[in-house]
Amino acid sequence: MFVGRKKELAKLNQMYQTNQFQFAVVYGRRRIGKTALIQEFTKDKDAIYFVGLEENAHDNLVRFSTAIANYEHQELMSDFSYGSFENCFKEIGRLAKKQRIVLVIDEYPYLAQSAPVVSSMLQSYIDHEFKETNLFLILCGSSMSFMENQVLAYKSPLYGRRTAQFKLQPFSLKEAQAYFPKMDKEEVFELNTITGGIPLYLSYMSAQKDLWQNISDSFLEVNAPLFQETDSLLKQELRDPKNYNSVINAIADGASRVNDIAMKAHLATPAVTTCLNNLIDLGIVAKKVPVTEENKHSRKTIYVIADGLFRFWHTYVSKYMNAIMRGATDSVLAIIKNDFTRFMGPEFEKLSQDYLWEHIADQELVPQPFIQLNNWWGTDSRTRTRIELDIVGFTANEYMGYFGECKWKNEPISKGILEKLIDLSSLFSYPQKQYFLFSKCGFTPACQELASKVGCKLITFEEM
Numbered sequence: 001m002f003v004g005r006k007k008e009l010a011k012l013n014q015m016y017q018t019n020q021f022q023f024a025v026v027y028g029r030r031r032i033g034k035t036a037l038i039q040e041f042t043k044d045k046d047a048i049y050f051v052g053l054e055e056n057a058h059d060n061l062v063r064f065s066t067a068i069a070n071y072e073h074q075e076l077m078s079d080f081s082y083g084s085f086e087n088c089f090k091e092i093g094r095l096a097k098k099q100r101i102v103l104v105i106d107e108y109p110y111l112a113q114s115a116p117v118v119s120s121m122l123q124s125y126i127d128h129e130f131k132e133t134n135l136f137l138i139l140c141g142s143s144m145s146f147m148e149n150q151v152l153a154y155k156s157p158l159y160g161r162r163t164a165q166f167k168l169q170p171f172s173l174k175e176a177q178a179y180f181p182k183m184d185k186e187e188v189f190e191l192n193t194i195t196g197g198i199p200l201y202l203s204y205m206s207a208q209k210d211l212w213q214n215i216s217d218s219f220l221e222v223n224a225p226l227f228q229e230t231d232s233l234l235k236q237e238l239r240d241p242k243n244y245n246s247v248i249n250a251i252a253d254g255a256s257r258v259n260d261i262a263m264k265a266h267l268a269t270p271a272v273t274t275c276l277n278n279l280i281d282l283g284i285v286a287k288k289v290p291v292t293e294e295n296k297h298s299r300k301t302i303y304v305i306a307d308g309l310f311r312f313w314h315t316y317v318s319k320y321m322n323a324i325m326r327g328a329t330d331s332v333l334a335i336i337k338n339d340f341t342r343f344m345g346p347e348f349e350k351l352s353q354d355y356l357w358e359h360i361a362d363q364e365l366v367p368q369p370f371i372q373l374n375n376w377w378g379t380d381s382r383t384r385t386r387i388e389l390d391i392v393g394f395t396a397n398e399y400m401g402y403f404g405e406c407k408w409k410n411e412p413i414s415k416g417i418l419e420k421l422i423d424l425s426s427l428f429s430y431p432q433k434q435y436f437l438f439s440k441c442g443f444t445p446a447c448q449e450l451a452s453k454v455g456c457k458l459i460t461f462e463e464m
């Protein structure tokens with residue numbers, strides 16, 4: 001069952017309707033659903049589908065030729081070759097002059113690595129032949145560095161040729177809900193978090209099991225499908241993942257600044273910086289600064305694990321690997337149960353921030369559109385203590401400030417939380433202030449009373 005990806009499908013279909021040459025680049029991390037999206041898009045269209053493999057140029061050429069010939073002759077041929085990639089593109093051009101055809105080259109990086117001439121040949125065909133045809137070309141790949149540097153970047157022969165690009169993102173909560181329509185929303189949110197919103201990993205979860213059983217069966221057994229997945233992902237992307245694992249472990253264990261990470265990982269700072277930069281490129285780690293210092297060089301920079309699967313795995317699985325190997329699944333599960341509310345906290349903050357971005361045009365909620373909105377941390381100048389705010393945002397003219405707290409707890413938010421938020425907001429000089437509280441389990445009557453006095457918006461997880 002295919003779910004979600006509505007925006008991507010709408011855009012692809014709109015491009016298809018133009019009946020002009022189109023060139024879409026679809027990329028994103030492994031298992032994110034690139035092939036599924038393309039198959040959904042092409043299911044009712046004339047399409048040639050070719051997938052590059054890690055093999056030599058000759059073998060890729062034979063399979064590419066065979067895919068084209070199979071389409072042309074509507075029969076299953078094997079081991080056919082047009083003799084050169086140039087002849088393949090000529091043939092495609094000839095076919096696409098007659099009718100609308102989608103040509104999908106999946107795992108393009110493998111094809112281009114086996115036959116480097118293909119990229120500049122494609123460039124020349126796009127510029128001279130394909131432009132006059134009805135071809136809809138889709139290049140797809142999961143090597144983010146290859147797709148960003150060798151297909152989309154300025155120095156690539158294909159630079160500037162694409163008519164649209166799609167960097168597929170993990171499933172949103174709504175998409176995950178569509179995937180598990182009968183499951184409780186809270187459980188969907190938790191499963192979507194620990195799988196990083198990756199469709200393939202979600203497919204390992206079962207609506208017939210509760211969260212803990214799903215965790216146990218998918219992560220905490222030696223043969224479980226996600227027991228070693230992060231390791232194998234790192235091995236596919238990096239030559240020597242050893243230091244990378246130590247860096248991610250250090251962040252999962254609470255280190256967030258370069259020096260602290262280096263100390264915990266027992267690595268030199270330059271080595272950590274290299275690892276962090278590569279992990280950022282892979283989307284596994286993210287660099288954050290307080291929202292008021294975005295686009296500036298900030299001394300408050302921290303690093304967090306951005307990929308949900310990696311965060312879960314390095315928080316619980318790698319740390320208790322020995323116990324898992326010895327079959328002590330229940331003990332590890334008990335630790336996870338105890339700590340899980342804390343683990344979900346940052347994800348609920350992100351969900352709340354995303355909710356406000358999605359409702360930026362709703363004047364009831366957001367009186368004036370903000371230009372920035374994210375986490376904030378710093379020092380309370382009155383007490384010299386370190387403070388954190390889950391949400392701080394502001395309008396372009398810095399007239400209006402937005403402040404919010406998000407609590408993923410099994411109890412209603414009390415009045416004290418709102419009082420503290422109001423107090424901390426006085427550290428900021430925006431003339432007008434709007435408050436938000438986001439709660440998993442509602443708000444106490446006293447909190448509701450104060451909220452209505454100060455115009456604070458109260459939003460529960462159920463409404464999001």
Ligand SMILES: Nc1ncnc2c1ncn2[C@@H]1O[C@H](COP(=O)(O)OP(=O)(O)OP(=O)(O)O)[C@@H](O)[C@H]1O
Binds near residue numbers: 004033
């Ligand atoms: N939109 C979707 N709806 C339902 N299931 C999906 C969706 N997208 C992906 N899946 C599931 O996730 C699996 C992996 O998706 P897919 O093979 O498309 O990922 P990919 O990004 O092409 O992966 P790779 O980079 O490893 O080739 C699919 O087999 C399917 O089960």
